[in-house]
Amino acid sequence: MSEEGFFERLADVASKVEAAGGSALVVSHYDADGLAAASILARTLMKLGFAIHVVVLEQLTPAGFARLEKLAPGYPLVLLADMGSSALPQLSKLGAETVVVLDHHLPGDRAEGVEEVNPHRFGIDGSREVSSSGLAYLLARELEGERAVELAPLAVVGALGDRQDVGKGFRLIGLNRRVVEEGIEAGLLEERVDVRVFGGGSRPLVKALAYTTDPFLPGITGDEGGALAFLKSVGVEPAVEGRLRTLNELDREEKRRLASALVKLLLSAGYSVQEAERVYGATYVVVGEPQDSPLRDAREFAQMLNAVGRMGAFELAVALGLGVRGEALLKAADIAGQYRSLLARAFKCVREESVMKEARACVVVDFRGRDFLNERMSGALASLLLPYVKGGKLLLVLVDSPEGVKVSARAKEGLRAHVGELMAEAAKRVGGVGGGHESAGGATVPADKVDAFVEFVEKALLSG
Numbered sequence: 001m002s003e004e005g006f007f008e009r010l011a012d013v014a015s016k017v018e019a020a021g022g023s024a025l026v027v028s029h030y031d032a033d034g035l036a037a038a039s040i041l042a043r044t045l046m047k048l049g050f051a052i053h054v055v056v057l058e059q060l061t062p063a064g065f066a067r068l069e070k071l072a073p074g075y076p077l078v079l080l081a082d083m084g085s086s087a088l089p090q091l092s093k094l095g096a097e098t099v100v101v102l103d104h105h106l107p108g109d110r111a112e113g114v115e116e117v118n119p120h121r122f123g124i125d126g127s128r129e130v131s132s133s134g135l136a137y138l139l140a141r142e143l144e145g146e147r148a149v150e151l152a153p154l155a156v157v158g159a160l161g162d163r164q165d166v167g168k169g170f171r172l173i174g175l176n177r178r179v180v181e182e183g184i185e186a187g188l189l190e191e192r193v194d195v196r197v198f199g200g201g202s203r204p205l206v207k208a209l210a211y212t213t214d215p216f217l218p219g220i221t222g223d224e225g226g227a228l229a230f231l232k233s234v235g236v237e238p239a240v241e242g243r244l245r246t247l248n249e250l251d252r253e254e255k256r257r258l259a260s261a262l263v264k265l266l267l268s269a270g271y272s273v274q275e276a277e278r279v280y281g282a283t284y285v286v287v288g289e290p291q292d293s294p295l296r297d298a299r300e301f302a303q304m305l306n307a308v309g310r311m312g313a314f315e316l317a318v319a320l321g322l323g324v325r326g327e328a329l330l331k332a333a334d335i336a337g338q339y340r341s342l343l344a345r346a347f348k349c350v351r352e353e354s355v356m357k358e359a360r361a362c363v364v365v366d367f368r369g370r371d372f373l374n375e376r377m378s379g380a381l382a383s384l385l386l387p388y389v390k391g392g393k394l395l396l397v398l399v400d401s402p403e404g405v406k407v408s409a410r411a412k413e414g415l416r417a418h419v420g421e422l423m424a425e426a427a428k429r430v431g432g433v434g435g436g437h438e439s440a441g442g443a444t445v446p447a448d449k450v451d452a453f454v455e456f457v458e459k460a461l462l463s464g
């Protein structure tokens with residue numbers, strides 16, 4: 001149980017990858033961390049001469065697993081990122097020569113014949129200190145040495161996508177810190193402390209505010225008109241002489257006024273003080289991206305991958321991770337805009353219709369029957385809605401899925417339960433699958449078993 005053991009494991013797995021050769025199947029998850037990990041692995045394996053096939057999946061649901069079983073036997077090397085640690089015995093029977101799992105979710109039973117790297121096995125907190133894109137980066141470091149450092153910014157993007165900015169002032173910590181420092185040292189990353197609107201200092205402030213989804217700014221995110229009105233109401237001129245101003249152009253007093261007005265806005269929307277303070281803190285700059293690019297701010301880069309992935313444009317997301325820009329970036333920006341509008345619409349449902357129901361231990365937000373949402377958006381909505389949930393409760397967000405109903409769960413501080421374990425157990429009871437981290441998890445359950453599922457979770461929390 002040590003960092004040393006972790007790195008030994010990583011080196012061991014790297015040598016197995018090198019020995020494989022030929023073609024590789026990279027399997028990953030559709031969120032920002034999974035997509036960044038897929039891109040890091042694809043770039044690294046291509047450089048090593050592998051032919052690559054990338055498949056982006058929901059976690060290993062029965063349908064996802066069936067797809068994998070069909071594909072895997074054709075490849076000498078199968079690499080799974082951001083998933084797999086809970087299904088090692090099944091994965092050992094895939095029929096590929098070498099199966100590698102890079103996962104930071106809570107692991108299940110071990111199995112022979114699968115090469116797993118999971119920080120939890122070495123006493124490293126995979127929910128806070130390293131994500132799957134960090135694991136992919138560290139593996140690339142083993143395989144390629146110094147040359148892999150060019151991938152450090154992408155690993156930081158993935159970690160931010162998984163909200164691992166849990167250090168003081170919303171900094172990355174643990175193994176993520178090591179990645180940040182390597183990136184800074186190579187001149188590829190900068191860490192700054194500022195008002196955290198998306199686009200950093202260089203985008204027109206009205207747009208920067210409307211683009212900010214972390215934190216989600218009620219009435220402003222996805223709504224430039226709302227952002228404009230907000231700036232005027234707090235006495236910050238959005239434009240001078242017909243030209244829109246940027247954050248960098250504000251004087252110290254204006255910045256202070258903006259930050260405190262944002263904190264006030266979040267507090268009045270029901271955020272805790274600690275969460276409202278997310279408007280000010282560490283920002284990560286991807287130095288190689290142009291000043292006006294939405295990929296220059298690593299948090300915005302993460303949100304873009306997240307948006308593109310959750311809207312189902314997986315190839316586009318991986319292309320961005322591989323460094324493709326131009327048309328691809330314009331298209332991604334367009335999809336990210338559509339995604340923000342969908343989130344704004346979902347928030348409107350929460351504010352104006354009775355989709356949020358409070359039980360004793362759970363708060364259930366029921367988006368079933370809302371066709372404008374797909375199952376990939378439930379996790380994003382759960383993270384964004386969590387600030388509105390009272391302490392000690394579990395938030396469950398329900399969205400229709402082709403395989404039944406997707407449930408995303410988030411624990412509010414004070415909840416005494418392991419969310420991932422609870423999701424796994426409750427889902428199993430009703431013939432579904434579930435899992436996750438200590439404070440975030442999810443499940444896919446049959447549509448007619450949702451009530452039984454929620455009831456089981458509620459009872460388990462009340463009795464535990």
Ligand SMILES: [Mn+2]
Nearest residue numbers: 033082132162
């Ligand atoms: Mn992840």
